Amino acid sequence: MKVEVHVWDWPLRLFHWLLVAAVVGAYWTGKVGGEWTDWHGRFGSAVLGLVVFRLVWGFVGSTHARFANFFPTFSRIAAYIRGEWLGAGHNPLGALAVFALLAVLAILAGTGLFANDDIAFEGPLFDLIDKDLSDKLSGWHLRSVNVLLILVGIHVAAILFYQHVKKAGLIGAMLTGKKQLPRSLAPADAKPAGPIRLIASIAVALSVVWGVWGGEPLQALAKLAGVQNVQAGNKL
Amino acid sequence: MKTQLAIALALGAVTTAALAGPIEEQIRFRQSAYSFLGWNTAKIKAQAADHPETFNKDQVIAAANAIAAVANSNLLELYGPGTDQGTGWKPTRLKPEYFQKQAEVKELEATFIKEANELQKVAEDGDVGEIKAQFGKLSASCKGCHDLVRVRE
Numbered sequence: 001m002k003v004e005v006h007v008w009d010w011p012l013r014l015f016h017w018l019l020v021a022a023v024v025g026a027y028w029t030g031k032v033g034g035e036w037t038d039w040h041g042r043f044g045s046a047v048l049g050l051v052v053f054r055l056v057w058g059f060v061g062s063t064h065a066r067f068a069n070f071f072p073t074f075s076r077i078a079a080y081i082r083g084e085w086l087g088a089g090h091n092p093l094g095a096l097a098v099f100a101l102l103a104v105l106a107i108l109a110g111t112g113l114f115a116n117d118d119i120a121f122e123g124p125l126f127d128l129i130d131k132d133l134s135d136k137l138s139g140w141h142l143r144s145v146n147v148l149l150i151l152v153g154i155h156v157a158a159i160l161f162y163q164h165v166k167k168a169g170l171i172g173a174m175l176t177g178k179k180q181l182p183r184s185l186a187p188a189d190a191k192p193a194g195p196i197r198l199i200a201s202i203a204v205a206l207s208v209v210w211g212v213w214g215g216e217p218l219q220a221l222a223k224l225a226g227v228q229n230v231q232a233g234n235k236l
Numbered sequence: 237m238k239t240q241l242a243i244a245l246a247l248g249a250v251t252t253a254a255l256a257g258p259i260e261e262q263i264r265f266r267q268s269a270y271s272f273l274g275w276n277t278a279k280i281k282a283q284a285a286d287h288p289e290t291f292n293k294d295q296v297i298a299a300a301n302a303i304a305a306v307a308n309s310n311l312l313e314l315y316g317p318g319t320d321q322g323t324g325w326k327p328t329r330l331k332p333e334y335f336q337k338q339a340e341v342k343e344l345e346a347t348f349i350k351e352a353n354e355l356q357k358v359a360e361d362g363d364v365g366e367i368k369a370q371f372g373k374l375s376a377s378c379k380g381c382h383d384l385v386r387v388r389e
Contacts, residue, residue, distance in 0.1 A: 033379035035368075035369060036372075118270075118382065138389060
Protein backbone atom coordinates (compact mmCIF):
# COMPACT_ATOMS: atom_id res chain seq x y z
CA MET A 1 0.00 0.00 0.00
CA LYS A 2 1.57 3.23 -1.14
CA VAL A 3 0.59 6.75 -0.35
CA GLU A 4 1.48 10.02 -2.01
CA VAL A 5 3.81 12.13 0.06
CA HIS A 6 4.83 15.70 -0.58
CA VAL A 7 8.61 15.61 -0.32
CA TRP A 8 10.14 18.49 -2.30
CA ASP A 9 8.69 21.98 -1.88
CA TRP A 10 8.62 24.36 -4.84
CA PRO A 11 11.70 26.46 -3.91
CA LEU A 12 13.80 23.30 -3.87
CA ARG A 13 12.42 22.08 -7.20
CA LEU A 14 12.84 25.49 -8.79
CA PHE A 15 16.39 25.61 -7.42
CA HIS A 16 17.18 22.24 -8.95
CA TRP A 17 15.99 23.05 -12.46
CA LEU A 18 17.44 26.56 -12.46
CA LEU A 19 20.74 25.00 -11.44
CA VAL A 20 20.50 22.55 -14.35
CA ALA A 21 19.92 25.46 -16.72
CA ALA A 22 22.71 27.58 -15.23
CA VAL A 23 25.24 24.73 -15.27
CA VAL A 24 24.40 23.74 -18.84
CA GLY A 25 24.62 27.39 -19.89
CA ALA A 26 27.93 27.90 -18.09
CA TYR A 27 29.39 24.71 -19.53
CA TRP A 28 28.35 25.52 -23.08
CA THR A 29 29.45 29.17 -23.02
CA GLY A 30 32.73 28.11 -21.43
CA LYS A 31 33.37 25.65 -24.23
CA VAL A 32 32.49 28.06 -27.02
CA GLY A 33 34.21 31.13 -25.58
CA GLY A 34 34.59 34.18 -27.80
CA GLU A 35 31.55 36.43 -27.77
CA TRP A 36 29.86 34.06 -25.25
CA THR A 37 32.52 34.58 -22.61
CA ASP A 38 30.58 37.37 -20.90
CA TRP A 39 27.60 35.02 -20.70
CA HIS A 40 29.85 32.44 -19.09
CA GLY A 41 30.40 34.98 -16.31
CA ARG A 42 26.65 35.53 -16.01
CA PHE A 43 25.78 31.83 -15.92
CA GLY A 44 28.59 31.34 -13.41
CA SER A 45 27.07 34.09 -11.25
CA ALA A 46 23.73 32.29 -11.44
CA VAL A 47 25.41 29.08 -10.28
CA LEU A 48 27.05 31.01 -7.44
CA GLY A 49 23.74 32.51 -6.33
CA LEU A 50 21.93 29.16 -6.56
CA VAL A 51 24.61 27.32 -4.59
CA VAL A 52 24.59 29.99 -1.88
CA PHE A 53 20.80 29.75 -1.75
CA ARG A 54 21.01 25.97 -1.40
CA LEU A 55 23.59 26.21 1.38
CA VAL A 56 21.33 28.54 3.36
CA TRP A 57 18.26 26.45 2.51
CA GLY A 58 20.10 23.40 3.82
CA PHE A 59 19.85 24.93 7.28
CA VAL A 60 16.57 26.83 7.26
CA GLY A 61 14.57 25.16 4.46
CA SER A 62 11.85 22.54 4.43
CA THR A 63 12.36 19.16 6.13
CA HIS A 64 13.95 17.12 3.35
CA ALA A 65 16.05 20.04 2.11
CA ARG A 66 17.94 20.26 5.40
CA PHE A 67 21.44 18.83 5.38
CA ALA A 68 21.08 17.42 8.89
CA ASN A 69 18.16 15.30 7.69
CA PHE A 70 20.01 13.60 4.86
CA PHE A 71 23.70 13.93 5.69
CA PRO A 72 25.24 10.66 4.46
CA THR A 73 26.64 9.33 7.72
CA PHE A 74 28.39 5.99 7.67
CA SER A 75 25.57 4.27 9.55
CA ARG A 76 22.93 5.62 7.15
CA ILE A 77 24.92 4.45 4.11
CA ALA A 78 25.44 1.03 5.69
CA ALA A 79 21.73 0.75 6.47
CA TYR A 80 20.86 1.75 2.92
CA ILE A 81 23.17 -0.87 1.43
CA ARG A 82 21.61 -3.53 3.71
CA GLY A 83 18.21 -2.38 2.43
CA GLU A 84 17.17 -1.19 5.87
CA TRP A 85 17.15 2.54 5.25
CA LEU A 86 13.78 4.24 5.75
CA GLY A 87 13.32 7.78 4.57
CA ALA A 88 11.46 9.99 2.17
CA GLY A 89 14.06 12.50 0.93
CA HIS A 90 17.49 11.89 -0.61
CA ASN A 91 18.67 8.35 0.07
CA PRO A 92 22.18 8.19 1.59
CA LEU A 93 23.94 7.41 -1.71
CA GLY A 94 22.00 10.17 -3.46
CA ALA A 95 23.01 12.44 -0.60
CA LEU A 96 26.67 11.74 -1.35
CA ALA A 97 26.04 12.93 -4.90
CA VAL A 98 24.20 16.04 -3.66
CA PHE A 99 27.09 17.08 -1.42
CA ALA A 100 29.73 16.25 -4.02
CA LEU A 101 27.90 18.22 -6.72
CA LEU A 102 27.38 21.21 -4.44
CA ALA A 103 31.06 21.10 -3.44
CA VAL A 104 32.40 21.00 -6.99
CA LEU A 105 29.99 23.72 -8.12
CA ALA A 106 31.08 25.88 -5.19
CA ILE A 107 34.71 25.33 -6.23
CA LEU A 108 33.91 26.18 -9.85
CA ALA A 109 31.99 29.32 -8.95
CA GLY A 110 34.58 30.32 -6.35
CA THR A 111 37.63 29.89 -8.59
CA GLY A 112 35.76 31.49 -11.49
CA LEU A 113 35.42 34.71 -9.51
CA PHE A 114 39.22 35.08 -9.57
CA ALA A 115 39.91 33.49 -12.95
CA ASN A 116 41.18 34.93 -16.23
CA ASP A 117 41.44 33.45 -19.70
CA ASP A 118 44.47 35.44 -20.90
CA ILE A 119 42.25 36.78 -23.66
CA ALA A 120 39.59 39.21 -22.56
CA PHE A 121 37.91 37.75 -19.47
CA GLU A 122 38.64 38.47 -15.85
CA GLY A 123 36.42 37.26 -13.03
CA PRO A 124 34.83 40.01 -10.93
CA LEU A 125 37.31 39.50 -8.06
CA PHE A 126 40.39 39.12 -10.30
CA ASP A 127 41.82 42.43 -9.09
CA LEU A 128 42.00 41.19 -5.51
CA ILE A 129 44.80 38.69 -6.21
CA ASP A 130 47.95 38.63 -8.32
CA LYS A 131 48.02 37.27 -11.86
CA ASP A 132 50.04 34.13 -11.04
CA LEU A 133 47.49 33.05 -8.44
CA SER A 134 44.66 33.84 -10.85
CA ASP A 135 46.37 31.64 -13.47
CA LYS A 136 46.57 28.79 -10.97
CA LEU A 137 42.93 29.17 -9.95
CA SER A 138 41.97 29.27 -13.64
CA GLY A 139 43.78 25.94 -14.09
CA TRP A 140 41.88 24.45 -11.14
CA HIS A 141 38.67 25.87 -12.55
CA LEU A 142 39.26 23.94 -15.78
CA ARG A 143 40.27 20.75 -13.97
CA SER A 144 37.14 20.92 -11.81
CA VAL A 145 35.04 20.84 -14.96
CA ASN A 146 36.17 17.24 -15.52
CA VAL A 147 35.14 16.34 -11.98
CA LEU A 148 31.78 18.00 -12.57
CA LEU A 149 31.23 16.04 -15.79
CA ILE A 150 31.95 12.76 -14.00
CA LEU A 151 29.61 13.61 -11.11
CA VAL A 152 26.82 14.75 -13.44
CA GLY A 153 27.27 11.54 -15.42
CA ILE A 154 26.94 9.44 -12.25
CA HIS A 155 23.98 11.52 -11.05
CA VAL A 156 22.06 11.18 -14.33
CA ALA A 157 22.92 7.48 -14.71
CA ALA A 158 21.74 6.79 -11.15
CA ILE A 159 18.50 8.71 -11.68
CA LEU A 160 17.83 6.76 -14.89
CA PHE A 161 18.59 3.51 -13.06
CA TYR A 162 16.10 4.36 -10.32
CA GLN A 163 13.59 5.50 -12.92
CA HIS A 164 13.67 2.45 -15.18
CA VAL A 165 15.03 -0.40 -13.09
CA LYS A 166 13.83 0.38 -9.58
CA LYS A 167 10.72 2.24 -10.83
CA ALA A 168 11.21 4.91 -8.19
CA GLY A 169 10.08 7.85 -10.35
CA LEU A 170 12.62 10.32 -9.02
CA ILE A 171 12.35 12.60 -12.05
CA GLY A 172 8.61 13.02 -11.53
CA ALA A 173 9.26 13.68 -7.85
CA MET A 174 11.65 16.53 -8.70
CA LEU A 175 8.98 17.98 -11.03
CA THR A 176 5.83 17.58 -8.91
CA GLY A 177 7.41 17.32 -5.48
CA LYS A 178 5.48 14.12 -4.75
CA LYS A 179 6.72 10.59 -4.15
CA GLN A 180 4.81 7.34 -3.80
CA LEU A 181 6.02 5.87 -0.52
CA PRO A 182 5.01 2.88 1.63
CA ARG A 183 2.35 3.78 4.15
CA SER A 184 4.80 2.91 6.92
CA LEU A 185 6.82 6.00 6.00
CA ALA A 186 3.82 8.33 6.07
CA PRO A 187 3.22 10.91 7.27
CA ALA A 188 6.49 12.14 5.84
CA ASP A 189 5.20 15.32 4.25
CA ALA A 190 7.87 17.97 4.32
CA LYS A 191 7.29 20.70 6.85
CA PRO A 192 7.42 23.80 4.66
CA ALA A 193 9.62 26.74 5.51
CA GLY A 194 7.79 30.03 5.82
CA PRO A 195 8.03 32.96 3.39
CA ILE A 196 10.37 34.89 5.68
CA ARG A 197 12.96 32.12 5.61
CA LEU A 198 12.60 31.88 1.83
CA ILE A 199 12.97 35.61 1.30
CA ALA A 200 15.94 35.71 3.66
CA SER A 201 17.65 32.82 1.81
CA ILE A 202 17.11 34.48 -1.57
CA ALA A 203 18.33 37.80 -0.16
CA VAL A 204 21.57 36.20 1.06
CA ALA A 205 22.14 34.60 -2.36
CA LEU A 206 21.44 37.80 -4.28
CA SER A 207 23.63 39.84 -1.92
CA VAL A 208 26.59 37.55 -2.50
CA VAL A 209 26.25 37.73 -6.28
CA TRP A 210 25.66 41.47 -6.27
CA GLY A 211 28.51 41.91 -3.81
CA VAL A 212 31.12 40.11 -5.91
CA TRP A 213 30.17 42.21 -8.94
CA GLY A 214 30.95 45.39 -7.04
CA GLY A 215 27.53 46.19 -5.67
CA GLU A 216 27.21 46.95 -2.01
CA PRO A 217 24.04 45.31 -0.69
CA LEU A 218 24.19 46.78 2.80
CA GLN A 219 24.61 50.32 1.54
CA ALA A 220 21.74 49.80 -0.91
CA LEU A 221 19.52 48.47 1.86
CA ALA A 222 20.49 51.45 3.98
CA LYS A 223 19.59 53.69 1.08
CA LEU A 224 16.23 51.97 0.70
CA ALA A 225 15.67 52.57 4.37
CA GLY A 226 16.51 56.22 3.81
CA VAL A 227 19.63 56.09 5.98
CA GLN A 228 22.30 57.13 3.54
CA ASN A 229 22.48 58.01 -0.10
CA VAL A 230 25.35 56.02 -1.59
CA GLN A 231 25.49 54.85 -5.17
CA ALA A 232 26.50 51.23 -5.53
CA GLY A 233 28.36 50.23 -8.66
CA ASN A 234 27.27 47.23 -10.67
CA LYS A 235 29.21 45.65 -13.53
CA LEU A 236 26.51 43.09 -14.30
CA MET B 237 71.96 22.75 -60.12
CA LYS B 238 70.45 20.32 -57.64
CA THR B 239 73.33 20.87 -55.27
CA GLN B 240 72.87 24.60 -55.50
CA LEU B 241 69.20 24.24 -54.72
CA ALA B 242 69.99 22.00 -51.77
CA ILE B 243 72.52 24.52 -50.47
CA ALA B 244 70.06 27.35 -50.94
CA LEU B 245 67.36 25.42 -49.05
CA ALA B 246 69.77 24.47 -46.29
CA LEU B 247 70.96 28.07 -45.99
CA GLY B 248 67.35 29.22 -45.90
CA ALA B 249 66.56 26.82 -43.09
CA VAL B 250 69.65 27.86 -41.15
CA THR B 251 68.87 31.55 -41.64
CA THR B 252 65.29 31.13 -40.45
CA ALA B 253 66.47 29.29 -37.35
CA ALA B 254 69.18 31.87 -36.77
CA LEU B 255 66.71 34.74 -37.12
CA ALA B 256 64.38 33.17 -34.61
CA GLY B 257 67.36 32.68 -32.32
CA PRO B 258 68.03 30.22 -29.54
CA ILE B 259 65.21 28.58 -27.64
CA GLU B 260 65.01 31.07 -24.80
CA GLU B 261 64.93 33.94 -27.26
CA GLN B 262 62.09 32.43 -29.28
CA ILE B 263 60.09 31.89 -26.11
CA ARG B 264 60.80 35.43 -24.93
CA PHE B 265 59.79 36.92 -28.28
CA ARG B 266 56.53 35.05 -28.42
CA GLN B 267 55.67 35.83 -24.80
CA SER B 268 56.31 39.48 -25.57
CA ALA B 269 54.09 39.26 -28.63
CA TYR B 270 51.19 37.92 -26.54
CA SER B 271 51.67 40.56 -23.84
CA PHE B 272 51.57 43.23 -26.50
CA LEU B 273 48.46 41.59 -27.99
CA GLY B 274 46.92 41.62 -24.52
CA TRP B 275 47.45 45.36 -24.16
CA ASN B 276 45.66 45.95 -27.44
CA THR B 277 42.84 43.44 -26.98
CA ALA B 278 42.14 44.87 -23.53
CA LYS B 279 41.73 48.31 -25.10
CA ILE B 280 39.21 47.04 -27.65
CA LYS B 281 37.34 44.97 -25.09
CA ALA B 282 37.08 47.98 -22.77
CA GLN B 283 36.04 50.47 -25.42
CA ALA B 284 33.79 48.35 -27.65
CA ALA B 285 32.31 45.85 -25.19
CA ASP B 286 32.47 46.75 -21.50
CA HIS B 287 32.32 50.54 -21.62
CA PRO B 288 31.06 51.62 -25.05
CA GLU B 289 30.64 55.15 -23.68
CA THR B 290 34.45 55.40 -23.70
CA PHE B 291 34.72 54.34 -27.37
CA ASN B 292 37.50 56.19 -29.13
CA LYS B 293 37.69 55.31 -32.81
CA ASP B 294 41.33 56.30 -33.30
CA GLN B 295 42.52 54.28 -30.34
CA VAL B 296 40.51 51.25 -31.44
CA ILE B 297 41.90 51.50 -34.98
CA ALA B 298 45.43 51.74 -33.59
CA ALA B 299 44.83 48.68 -31.41
CA ALA B 300 43.28 46.68 -34.26
CA ASN B 301 46.21 47.58 -36.53
CA ALA B 302 48.65 46.41 -33.87
CA ILE B 303 46.76 43.13 -33.41
CA ALA B 304 46.67 42.50 -37.16
CA ALA B 305 50.38 43.29 -37.45
CA VAL B 306 51.27 40.77 -34.75
CA ALA B 307 48.90 38.18 -36.20
CA ASN B 308 50.51 38.55 -39.63
CA SER B 309 54.08 38.43 -38.33
CA ASN B 310 54.52 34.66 -38.75
CA LEU B 311 54.39 33.94 -35.03
CA LEU B 312 54.81 30.23 -35.67
CA GLU B 313 58.48 30.89 -36.55
CA LEU B 314 58.92 31.35 -32.81
CA TYR B 315 57.84 27.79 -32.11
CA GLY B 316 61.00 25.98 -33.21
CA PRO B 317 61.94 22.47 -32.12
CA GLY B 318 62.64 22.24 -28.40
CA THR B 319 60.68 25.35 -27.49
CA ASP B 320 58.17 23.35 -25.47
CA GLN B 321 60.81 23.45 -22.73
CA GLY B 322 62.55 26.54 -21.51
CA THR B 323 62.14 29.94 -19.97
CA GLY B 324 61.65 33.27 -21.65
CA TRP B 325 60.29 35.95 -19.35
CA LYS B 326 58.82 32.98 -17.50
CA PRO B 327 58.65 29.22 -18.18
CA THR B 328 56.83 28.43 -21.40
CA ARG B 329 53.41 26.80 -21.26
CA LEU B 330 53.64 25.16 -24.67
CA LYS B 331 52.52 21.54 -24.64
CA PRO B 332 54.90 19.05 -26.30
CA GLU B 333 51.90 17.87 -28.37
CA TYR B 334 52.24 21.14 -30.28
CA PHE B 335 54.71 19.45 -32.61
CA GLN B 336 52.33 16.60 -33.42
CA LYS B 337 49.36 18.88 -34.02
CA GLN B 338 50.82 20.96 -36.82
CA ALA B 339 47.81 20.68 -39.13
CA GLU B 340 45.41 21.96 -36.45
CA VAL B 341 47.87 24.64 -35.35
CA LYS B 342 48.26 25.95 -38.92
CA GLU B 343 44.51 26.04 -39.31
CA LEU B 344 44.09 27.91 -36.02
CA GLU B 345 46.77 30.39 -37.06
CA ALA B 346 44.96 30.98 -40.37
CA THR B 347 41.71 31.63 -38.48
CA PHE B 348 43.48 33.99 -36.09
CA ILE B 349 44.96 35.95 -39.01
CA LYS B 350 41.62 36.07 -40.82
CA GLU B 351 39.76 37.36 -37.73
CA ALA B 352 42.49 39.89 -36.94
CA ASN B 353 42.39 41.24 -40.51
CA GLU B 354 38.61 41.45 -40.35
CA LEU B 355 38.80 43.29 -37.02
CA GLN B 356 41.12 45.79 -38.64
CA LYS B 357 38.49 46.38 -41.33
CA VAL B 358 35.52 46.81 -39.00
CA ALA B 359 37.59 49.08 -36.75
CA GLU B 360 38.08 51.38 -39.74
CA ASP B 361 34.30 51.38 -40.30
CA GLY B 362 33.84 52.37 -36.65
CA ASP B 363 30.58 50.55 -35.84
CA VAL B 364 30.84 49.65 -32.13
CA GLY B 365 28.44 46.70 -32.37
CA GLU B 366 30.32 45.18 -35.28
CA ILE B 367 33.66 45.70 -33.58
CA LYS B 368 32.36 43.95 -30.48
CA ALA B 369 31.03 41.01 -32.52
CA GLN B 370 34.26 40.69 -34.51
CA PHE B 371 36.28 40.93 -31.31
CA GLY B 372 34.29 37.95 -30.04
CA LYS B 373 35.36 35.95 -33.09
CA LEU B 374 38.98 36.99 -32.63
CA SER B 375 38.99 35.97 -28.97
CA ALA B 376 37.43 32.61 -29.89
CA SER B 377 40.39 32.04 -32.21
CA CYS B 378 42.77 32.79 -29.30
CA LYS B 379 40.91 30.23 -27.19
CA GLY B 380 41.30 27.61 -29.92
CA CYS B 381 45.07 27.60 -29.43
CA HIS B 382 44.91 27.94 -25.64
CA ASP B 383 42.70 24.86 -25.45
CA LEU B 384 44.83 22.86 -27.89
CA VAL B 385 48.47 23.48 -27.06
CA ARG B 386 48.73 25.47 -23.83
CA VAL B 387 49.49 23.85 -20.48
CA ARG B 388 47.04 24.58 -17.67
CA GLU B 389 48.59 26.31 -14.71
